[in-house]
Amino acid sequence: MGTLPASVRLALWATAVWNGLAPANTLLDRAFPDIDDVAGDLDRLELWPQIGERVLLCALPHPGHAQAMPKGGTELLADALDAGECVYVPMFGGAIVPEIERYGPASDQGWRARLRAFDCAPTPIHRIEMLTDSAIERRLQAAIAAATSELTQIDLVPWQRSSERDRAAAELSGSFGLPAGMPGRLARTIWSAATVSEAAEAALEHDPIVGAAAHERRQSTLRDLMVGADQVLADATNLAAVVLAGLVPAR
Template sequence: MPELPASVRVAAWVTHAWAGGVTLTEAVERALPDVDHTEGLVEQLRLWRDLGEAAVLVALPSPGDLAGLPRCGPIATDAAADAGEALYVAGLGGLLVPSVSTFGSAGAEGLRIDWMAHDADPVPPHRIEALEPSQLERHLRRRLLLAIDELDAVGGTPWADEIARDLVDERLGTDWALPTALPERARKVIALAGTVSLAAEVGLQASGALTAAGDESRAVALRSLRRESERTLADATNAACAAMAGWVPSR
């Protein structure tokens, strides 16, 4: 089953734990039920909490688009962009970047995530506190409508095959196994952004354009929509974490 990025799940569950919802161990287990082994995560989370952090935040950068990533050195920047995700804390500054691998023999492989800590600058709190889920939702819905118009103009159907449609339909309206303590509006935006990102990814894998030129135009539109949904997903998650940490009222 498709899931939200690991960093999104960890940010939501660990911030919930830090607010007294569950234990840290339970939070990591809930966030990463599909992962058999983690290294470097719990230790850094405990350190951040002991040093007074109240929320874990998330960035979903990509090569050439570092939106949401705190200022950090080139090694950390490249690692986060290549991974497509990272955790960070705003007060002290600091970054955790995941690296996914498998272990074990063929037919009995396990999934492992190693989390590498990097230095990063603190993030001004007002940048997180200003995130408004309702505005994020309106922006993403406008971007989705624009992408639909672009795809209609190109011709062809991005989700032409039955498997692709079923995969997208499976996730519509679900809550992506997030903590119940998430503010309802932020939860709605996270679910929407996760579904749009998945739909764009599936569309990129299932060619439905009528010509080679159309296929490239369709891919450009879908990649742009996917990036927009990833930015919204990170921002909505951070808005939810800010609310659970008590920085802003739930909204």
């Protein structure tokens, strides 16, 4: 699987549905277009808007970088770190971790998602409301520039390698669209951040460097870039969600 993280799609499409911007019966198909079977605690997606939640937010945590996670128990944190993602509602509190895996025999495999719900504390969203699309985009550009400067000293820059760049771009295109009404700059930043994260992850798996010092330098730079791109991706997604919900005006 190489599309946007499930939590990014789920946050945007659930918010669109909850605010009348998309039909309710399209939510799972639009949020999980590449998943064959979606099960688990689906009832939360109906309950939360009924009790007044208008926006679904996402977090994309990494070990040592989970500051944006909602405050919950250790099991929520462990599952979200293992999955690399979660969604949560800010007003009353509550989170879902999508656990995605292959299933079926080797000759006929598919993908399934099981949604696991967790309790968590309400989360003030003033930090998200203060974000701007231009500032989020600049953070991504700065992260790319810093990583490029570091990597050009030791290796080819992964997103300048046609194979890795084209693979990431191809995997993030196609029928996996975003809701209508998305601010254009945020939509572009979401796709760009996801592509950079994919390219950095692919480069981590393909390391041509022999020397130990250069290897560790390259791996550290790529990990930092992947974390930074995912933080940008989550912030862009969450700002887009609060705009879709009408909680802040499009800027």
